[in-house]
Amino acid sequence: MDEQTQTTQPTTKRINDNTVYVGKKGVMGYVLAVVTNFNNGAAEVTIKARGHLISRAVDVEEIVKHRFVPDVKLKDIKLMTEELQSRDGHQSKVSAIEIILSK
Amino acid sequence: MDEQTQTTQPTTKRINDNTVYVGKKGVMGYVLAVVTNFNNGAAEVTIKARGHLISRAVDVEEIVKHRFVPDVKLKDIKLMTEELQSRDGHQSKVSAIEIILSK
Numbered sequence: 001m002d003e004q005t006q007t008t009q010p011t012t013k014r015i016n017d018n019t020v021y022v023g024k025k026g027v028m029g030y031v032l033a034v035v036t037n038f039n040n041g042a043a044e045v046t047i048k049a050r051g052h053l054i055s056r057a058v059d060v061e062e063i064v065k066h067r068f069v070p071d072v073k074l075k076d077i078k079l080m081t082e083e084l085q086s087r088d089g090h091q092s093k094v095s096a097i098e099i100i101l102s103k
Numbered sequence: 104m105d106e107q108t109q110t111t112q113p114t115t116k117r118i119n120d121n122t123v124y125v126g127k128k129g130v131m132g133y134v135l136a137v138v139t140n141f142n143n144g145a146a147e148v149t150i151k152a153r154g155h156l157i158s159r160a161v162d163v164e165e166i167v168k169h170r171f172v173p174d175v176k177l178k179d180i181k182l183m184t185e186e187l188q189s190r191d192g193h194q195s196k197v198s199a200i201e202i203i204l205s206k
Contacts, residue, residue, distance in 0.1 A: 095162045
């Protein structure tokens, strides 16, 4: 019954904006962000990271899967290279990862 | 002609043992190892790494793909958790990655 109730309010950005950017903080903060997204009804959550933080993104995915959301599926993993421009105009390349989890 | 020549010597470990373990050395050494495997006729090369070296494994994959073997395909990526036992018997978990490239 509840699931079929339609309200006039738009379900703001729920469907496509479930991205967690992994930064320098502790890994559990990002785990919590992913879990919260799923608990709020997200069907998919994307974990993104660049450079040496890629390892931490994998830690986040593994902890979410093994400890908090056992029925989560690893939908896709994308590896890419991004170009960064430093303040002096020098360009450098950095690897990046996108881990897409679905429920 | 050459390709069909059959010798009695076994083609030792060519097919299944093309794994490059990424460690603490410079990234280009591992890139070279992957490229050499492909040049020696490997159809598939697996790049493996654990912990914070996962980021370096992604660097290796990106450099191989963009600079050295443009026709390589990203066949599969596996994320997993491995258990390590330290000398005092304490167990710890570490994330790991396997990147499987094919040609």
